[in-house]
Amino acid sequence: MLTLLLAALLMTSPTAPAPEWRTPFETGGGNTTATHAECIAYYQKLATAYPTRLHLGEAGPTDSGLPLHEVVLSPDGDTDPASVRRKNRRILFIQNGIHPGEPEGIDASMMLARDLMQQPKLQKLLATVTVVIVPIYNVGGALNRNSTTRANQNGPAEYGFRGNARHLDLNRDYIKQDSRNARSFAALFQKWQPDVFVETHTSNGADYQYTMTLIPTQHSKLAPALSRYLQQQLLPALYKGMDKKKWPMTPYVDFNGQTPESGLRAFLETPRYSTGYAALFNTIGFMPETHMLKAFAPRVHATYDFLKTMLETVGQQADLLAAARAQATADQAAQTTFPLAWTLDESQHETVQFRGYEGRMKPSDVSGQPRLYYDRTAPFTRPVKHYNTYQPTATATRPTAYLIPQAWGEVVEILRRNGATLEPLAADMTLPVEVQYLEDYKTSPRAYEGHYLHSQVKLRTATESVAFRRGDYVVYLRAGAPVRYLMETLEPQATDSFFAWGFFDSVLQQKEHFSDYVFEDLAADLLRRAPALRERLEALKKQNPAFASNGAAQLEWVYLNSPYHEKGFNRYPVARWLGTGQL
Template structure:
């Protein structure tokens, strides 16, 4: 059995790139054991050295602040040194955006990108890969976490010897910060992403979870969420090419190993990346996103080399499919401009599945030496390859129609600033206007009982919609969802029902609290008078009492109900301050 397994591993051994000159070896390459990842200082110094030696092809710049106080860096690799996005697009070049170190304890992409950038510059035969693709690299996104170097926090992981920490300087997981953008890192990233508007976005990671034979697994943007042309291109052209090329490079891949049952054989489930995650954010702008996830239990060296080969494969494939990718994105942009209904929440469609040949290890249970209770283990002496169901389709569960514009009071400046940062155009009203608008009122929602990334996140939002004639003031903002607008981004942030809306993340929590109330003994007489003068209100109260015995026995609850349904109840309580305008032209 061991001989068979060894022969299998030798068959899968990758072909490594030619050894670089000693002066250009990275810290990873200088370690004979292949168990060292670059420090932040070493990483940036390496790119500075490349920029000085190859200014005709590599541009290095600071791209904004981070919470650590160190600048985010932008590395641009191009055939002719062109680092201008508009010029790059005029030359009909695709843009591949690679981001590393969002979780610095998962550092393979940091080292792989250093090596890839060097080889693209130094190996003459490789420079043709930049003929119609420009590569943008963020060497390290979570600089804060990379500076917090240790050897213990990735307890499930096999190397490297030391690495960074998952959280940033504010203890935020930056891969949950793409919509709320509380960190300076995320704000600088958004500006850089909007500047380049890439065709493909890749963010490098290391997995957690089950044990299996693969070194590389892959999360791709959920195709159901993309515009039809883009989702079809992803499924039929891009993904098959990536899987085929990686297999040829001796790195067979599988979709990211996520499952509901006890082991992967129970069926793999695609990862639904809502916009809080990098690939979910990218999808809002018709950018196809990928998270290559190397397997935590494989040694660090093969994890780095597989990441290197994946990034090279992506560059090769984007170049080969340049025209098809451009056509799919153009069709997606046209679809979005014409789209009238947008999905806001999704659920797995378990009536549909694909089948993948999965390379795993037999799993079983044995007594735990800690508790004595049965514990799961995977037997690496018992590898298998067998068909496994892969559930890779999601269906929308909540939708909303596209308004002509959202109207946002200028008091909500943080919201306005975030929208602008992400490509939205806000037009201040030139004068006061009174117009009919759709207004949401919060009827019910669930809130997480524990803090999640600094917030108590809302979900399962139930709204009551009214049409109200409302006055908006000079300087309030109109955000039009015209053909040029990032409509999907606007819908998924400003519709409170959406999974990662600004409401879900607590941007509007102040409207959920009453600012005025009543004294029972005072309001009793007012409430009685209200019911005498409004028979319809009295009838509604009696119907509620008849339908709910507990309510009928609760005097304070009935008094509260009368108050909430009276003119004394403040209009702003539970009223969403962003209004939907359905008119034509411009608000006047």
């Protein structure tokens, strides 16, 4: 019986592939995932056999020293994004192996690409949708093959490692782009500007009955037209399609507490994550997350069927999808206020019928203390709350343009890589701009993906005349610009802004100070010549006895409010220009 079941699982395709076209997963008994070399060789074999419909190319370097690859599936061999759009085809972008220990998408995409080439019924799906596949994104992690680092996962026998060649988690690198992988991805993403983006994953966490769970782009963060389309059209079709294929799905299982009774908490994918990044460009993103405790074979086949269902649905809803994206772009052109940070709204929830296992407690064999386990002899289906609404906690109004001093070349390079147009000033000029001073912020005490993140940013805004040099950059937020991307990277209070990731940390350190015994005389003279400043100091002393008894604190206050204090200290270097026209 077990042999028959495994054979059935390995026969997902309506027509079984010829022996020479079976993948390493199919020849390995259902518990084998392709190595990087095997995966790329397989696509090379497909490209040789079907040169007019499948293209394999290099898409840029990775930190491993090996290139990132791009596979394009189209009915006529068209690999030009502009031409594809003129033919009114939607673009589906599938990325696999960002965490190579979660490899289902690697194997599922190999089989899907083959079947799209070899099965006439499936070939028809490419008439309205061009498919772009990144076979393995984290090449370095895939090369670091082992069988132990996914301690909680049920197969495959060997797999890759989560970190890349620089020990970076690439699913935290979409904004900062420290890795060559992320830089190559950004160029590829901007080249295709896909309608739908899918990045395949495997879950961690609780035990439940589902093989497939799903994280869609958080609908609260999407433009209204895209949010409505996602909620009312795309998601219902995907859930229905997977039901028909005998893979019932549930929203990603992240309990609001420890058990299903606490409700499911929708994942907030900020722009550091792939789908959060995609949303900045009005691309709907998905992370299908198979369940780590299910065997590898059903996880691969569930992923195959999800990708196939996505392709079918995007084709069927091509016009609706195009209209929603066009409306989102038009609405964004007129939008004046943008959210920058979000929090879960626990006053709102939906209800889903959840298929789980009872959570119980028993003594730990390790510690003897009570431990949680899920009782697979006690399955249930019951309604649970799904908290799926987020509210903005920080917003910013849209400036006419940002002005960026040329000294910040790393930021300029990232902006250009992600579709922003930066124009150098032709001459020195002094402009009235809105500047922001960093009054307060919190910094993580431990490194996170190579950075010490800032959060809880408090700003003081002022209008000042600032001198800019010839060659400094202006980036306009006019129609056609990646407005949301610019605001969520350049406004310092945004969750994943460049400030949050530490790109401007040098302004947080004071470069000049004073010798107190010398500055005492300068400060006294300054207070004699500036009665208003003296009045402010005396008022502070009356309000704060500790300040009044602290001579050093008073001297520091005078210095900070004097012409001697450096203007660049704690001043955010990117200025907001609110004028009209063009500089």
